[in-house]
Amino acid sequence: MMRAAIAGLGRWGRAIVAASQGCNELRFVAAVEPDLNGARAFCAEHNIGLTDQLQDILSDKTIDAVFIVTPHSLHREQVLACAAAGKHVFCEKPLALKVEDARAMFAACRAANVKLAVGHNRRFWPSMIALRDTVLSGELGTLLHVEGHNSNENSKAVLAGWRLSATESPGGGLTGSGLHILDSMVAMLGRVSSVQALLATQRQEAPQLDTATAILKFASGMSGTLSTIRMTPYYWRVHVFGTDASAEVLGETSMILRKSGQAPIHREFPTTNTLRAEIDAFAAQCTARASYPVNEDEVTNTLAAFEGILASMRNGTAVEIK
Missing domain, CATH: 3.40.50.720 (NAD(P)-binding Rossmann-like Domain)
Structure with a gap:
């Protein structure tokens, strides 16, 4: 052990x-x-x-x-x-x-x-694993667009400390919450090539009121949008659109598949302890039994896009991601 x-x-x-x-x-x-x-x-x-x-x-x-x-x-x-x-x-x-x-x-x-x-514990959600598998299977056809949103009410509970620092957690809710969405997008859809972003702040002191929004272009040619709000009831959504179908996750255990001329297909998955799943995956990586599901390229590509979003928020223009 x-x-x-x-x-x-x-x-x-x-x-x-x-x-x-x-x-x-x-x-x-x-x-x-x-x-x-x-x-x-x-x-x-x-x-x-x-x-x-x-x-x-x-x-x-x-x-x-x-x-x-x-x-x-x-x-x-x-x-x-x-x-x-x-x-x-x-x-x-x-x-x-x-x-x-x-x-x-x-x-x-x-x-x-x-x-x-x-x-990145959201990677271990059963619904997000199913979404990634669906995207990679080709079932959606040619991929066109992705929409992601992760918001919560943490700003009501976290009223002090380093998590409120613009230096430690820049981009409003982007660092704490929105990064989960960005990571999931990069893992499924590949590298982001350019971004245009906006941070709208109504109150800087705690509890902070702000919204972060980004328009993304992927190296594959796909487009995407990402949003996060620090004070609103919890909400999670990742929706991938293709020429043949779209797949949408609205929480930890469910996914909706939509195809032309058919009723939406609702898929339900059993809950899992995502933190325990991370720990088990890390232990398996350390003992060479399995690779960890969040790889180096995904981490660095996500952070390159993250830096680009922050730069766009600062200067108000589109930013190319090298």
């Missing part, structure tokens, strides 16, 4: 630890968290050692892997340190805010012969 440590015991870090309970492949044995007092009870409950220094777990030869759930600007330094220490790395999305940093992280892990996985 792999022995793992987690850096960052905020809401999401704790959710990852909780999801690992009962896992036969990996067990959390240590945590790094600056707020020692706030983390002691949780670590005691889960029988996890606690420190406020990353170096303490990097120097522990019994620890095989590190999960990084920290502010985005820390990811590059921490991933490189883990690679240098010979630790496999699972890093929450976004891996980086700049594609050049992501490339440096993958290169460092390759050089150190350790694995690097990026947490």
Whole structure:
């Protein structure tokens, strides 16, 4: 069994630890968290050692892997340190805010012969797996357009901290929520070649009111739109349109297939613990039993488009993605 440590015991870090309970492949044995007092009870409950220094777990030869759930600007330094220490790395999305940093992280892990996985839990939704399989099967015909929307009410609950920083989470809700949609689009449809984007802000102080919208052109010739709102009831939608059919996902477990002259076909899938699925997939990658379903090209292509969207928001013009 792999022995793992987690850096960052905020809401999401704790959710990852909780999801690992009962896992036969990996067990959390240590945590790094600056707020020692706030983390002691949780670590005691889960029988996890606690420190406020990353170096303490990097120097522990019994620890095989590190999960990084920290502010985005820390990811590059921490991933490189883990690679240098010979630790496999699972890093929450976004891996980086700049594609050049992501490339440096993958290169460092390759050089150190350790694995690097990026947490995109929506990839593990049964509905999104079915959508990608449907797109890749050719059932939709020639692909023409994709629409994606991911919004939530997190801005009502998150009123302080680094997640509200325009430096750590630029683009309004793009970094926290919209990036899930962008990742799913790139995974299914390939590289984005150009973008035109708008960030409309009505209130900058918490709770923040803003909307992020992007028009995308893919290298394949397809078009797309992406939207995310930080304060509205939760909503998820990814809809791919082709010449023969369209397929739409409106949540974690359902997909609607539409074909000319036919009634819509509703497909339902069983629920799954997506965080546990990520952990299992990471463990399988580290032990060379299977490749991780979010690959390096997809991560770097998504971040290149992400950077392009942010640039377009700043300058108000279309941006070509190199």
